Amino acid sequence: MATEPKAPAVEEVHILWISEGMSCDGDSVSVTAAGQPGIEDVLLGAIPGLPKVHLHNKVLSPTLGGEEFLAPFRQAAVDQLDAPFVLVIEGSIPNENINGEGYWTSFGNDEATGEPLTLNWWIDRLAPKAWGVVAIGTCATYGGIHAMAGNPTGCMGLADYLGWDFRSAGGLPIVNVPGCPVQPENFMETLTWLLYQAAGLAPVIPLDSQLRPQWLFGKTVHEGCDRAGYYEQGDFAEDYNSVKCLVKVGCWGPVVNCNVPKRGWMAGIGGCPNVGGICIGCTMPGFPDKFMPFMDAPPGAGLSSAVSGVYGPFIRRMRGITNKTVNKEPKWRHNRRQLTTGYSPRWGN
Ligand code: SF4
Ligand code: SF4
Incomplete structure (x- = not known):
């Protein structure tokens, strides 16, 4: 029987984390509290078997801001990044079809025109090229507070935007880790699973019908x-x-x-x-x-x-x-002269 060719194990991976959805950045902050594993354990290579990880998050990564920070995102958008990447989206996705004359939210500017690049522009280019795509927090997963009735931006969760049957370049559906904010270790455990999966050391991550890790939200x-x-x-x-x-x-x-x-x-x-x-x-x-x-x-x-x-x-x-x-002791525990435990000698005295 023919077997499917095994995908090559990933040895190095970038995490391109965009928190320019409609959000409070609370998920980035929450993740700093994770201990099992801590984000620093993953970045410093303290966990055996994981690929080498380069984190690009405006709050958590060591790179400076501006163009130095944007460079790997720009490279990934044109297939020039030197290793596979996991795209992490934080915040809900506004509907730019109804933005009037402006835009709802952006991340960097177009180098040629100087015009803002919307979050949607980035998702359109990066999501299909990503090895895996993760929505962190309830805003990115399902829309959250920004998407409640009466909101003006028409915002939504990532699966509403990309389609619930979306598949990444690594063949994975979107992985949703909801929470307002996300529970820190729920996210880190999910990320660790995905990294082990990329390294060829874990099976495909099990998700429920709402694309949540089953073992966390079951x-x-x-x-x-x-x-x-x-x-x-x-x-x-x-x-x-x-x-x-x-x-x-x-x-x-x-x-x-x-x-x-x-x-x-x-x-x-x-x-x-x-x-x-x-x-x-x-x-x-x-x-x-x-x-x-x-x-x-x-x-x-x-x-x-x-x-x-x-x-x-x-x-x-x-x-x-x-x-x-x-809450009462048995009655045979006493200091009288008779034994009242019910002991019966088997071989005589
Ligand atoms: S118990 Fe869970 S779902 Fe309920 S409010 Fe707390 S974090 Fe949210
Ligand atoms: S026992 Fe159930 S209903 Fe009561 S406080 Fe806990 S989760 Fe809420």
Whole structure:
């Protein structure tokens, strides 16, 4: 049986990271908090087996600004870059078909005319040439806050712009790592997988129907929440000054795909509901419109909390009885003159 020719392993790779989408640059900032792995570990070659990585990000890379910074982007646009590249897009993509006489967002200028080069211009040229394309943060993945109802720019996520069936030069779909901002290690772990895949040391990255890494977004916030025990026992917070389940004060955790409560935010610490913040669904394609107004209890919360409010007190009472029992030592632990453990000698005394 004929087998497909194996793609040559990549030994050196550029990361061309454009954060000129509609964004706050929060994802670039967030990534500085990653520890497993840290971005500096990847850049310094501290992780065995990864290709040599050159990062080009206006906040994180060591190159100066201006033309020195833009040079690899310009080279890639005309197929002159010296190694394959991963294109990372941060921020949502405005609709330049409706920009009137101007433009919505740009990245550098045209050398011949001096006119601004739009983000869309760069995506059109770079995405088809990239080995892989990654959308970082909810703005780039699905549009995010800038794309909410009533926005003037008509902005959208990268897959809405390029098409959900887009394939990069490396044969990959867009890889979406949502979050507002992205959880730092969710991004670094995804990037590390892609780099190992480029090096021929990892299988094809598994993505779900929304192009998210399956192992990161396959479970709900609720499934990893420190407060889930309170939910199960029908014990709900009435305000934010409580350690109990936050569903009645607006938490969307039961229906949101996100691993933040399990992973924590920095060095395992934090994770929205774990530390008192309701989940507002910031990783989701329907964010923010479908989760607003944020402080209202989500649909279904009334019913599910009413149902668990009925059986929860009964379960709590039963567990209270069991808890009292297991909080007492067995009666044979004493200092009297008889042995009352139930010991029965097998071979006689
Ligand atoms: S706080 Fe939110 S995620 Fe946590 S148990 Fe309650 S509903 Fe679920
Ligand atoms: S727990 Fe909810 S609000 Fe927090 S990062 Fe995850 S999706 Fe966003």
